[in-house]
Amino acid sequence: MVVLAEVLDRLRAWDEETRTGNMPIMDKGLVHKDHQENAFISRVEPVGEDYPDEFIGQLALSDDHPFFFEHPLDHYPGLMMVEAGRQLGTAVAHISYGVPRDWSFVLNGMTVDFTTFAELGTPVYVNSTVSDKKYKRDKLIGMFYEGHFVQNEAEIGYMSGRWSIYPKRAIERMRRAALKAKG
Numbered sequence: 001m002v003v004l005a006e007v008l009d010r011l012r013a014w015d016e017e018t019r020t021g022n023m024p025i026m027d028k029g030l031v032h033k034d035h036q037e038n039a040f041i042s043r044v045e046p047v048g049e050d051y052p053d054e055f056i057g058q059l060a061l062s063d064d065h066p067f068f069f070e071h072p073l074d075h076y077p078g079l080m081m082v083e084a085g086r087q088l089g090t091a092v093a094h095i096s097y098g099v100p101r102d103w104s105f106v107l108n109g110m111t112v113d114f115t116t117f118a119e120l121g122t123p124v125y126v127n128s129t130v131s132d133k134k135y136k137r138d139k140l141i142g143m144f145y146e147g148h149f150v151q152n153e154a155e156i157g158y159m160s161g162r163w164s165i166y167p168k169r170a171i172e173r174m175r176r177a178a179l180k181a182k183g
Contacts, residue, residue, distance in 0.1 A: 002054045025060045031087035040084035059084045059124040075117035085159040089145040097140040104171045106164045114157035125150040
């Protein structure tokens with residue numbers, strides 16, 4: 001994974017945009033949500049040509065989300081961060097690897113480790129890598145995605161996951177087979 005120091009200038013520029021109120025919010029369809037207020041990604045982009053499977057992303061976290069802030073908190077909840085990490089990996093697969101939007105992502109395993117709190121009102125970024133890609137007929141059907149959560153230019157946590165990715169038809173067949181097996 002590219003070292004944090006190599007992407008800090010871009011993160012600082014994004015910080016400035018965020019302070020001036022110009023932070024974009026990613027389209028809900030790219031992160032598999034039905035409601036735009038549940039999209040927690042601002043943007044994601046490749047680190048550079050020399051790092052084709054490495055990305056930086058900015059999270060779009062709000063401290064007034066009705067589910068995650070249904071009681072008073074002084075930090076972004078870990079579960080909100082996990083959902084944002086999942087969304088970021090999904091967006092990367094669609095944007096950078098051409099996975100069709102109607103394909104399904106099945107999470108096969110996940111690891112999460114937070115070392116400190118994600119403070120409210122301060123931008124959170126993710127420095128991430130895609131590896132162990134699996135293809136079928138030139139379409140990405142599996143990957144390992146890992147990312148380091150960054151706030152105030154320091155790592156605050158880590159998350160990784162292994163995903164299988166299926167066309168809608170394949171998921172429908174799998175569901176029918178599972179229901180049939182139940183009797």
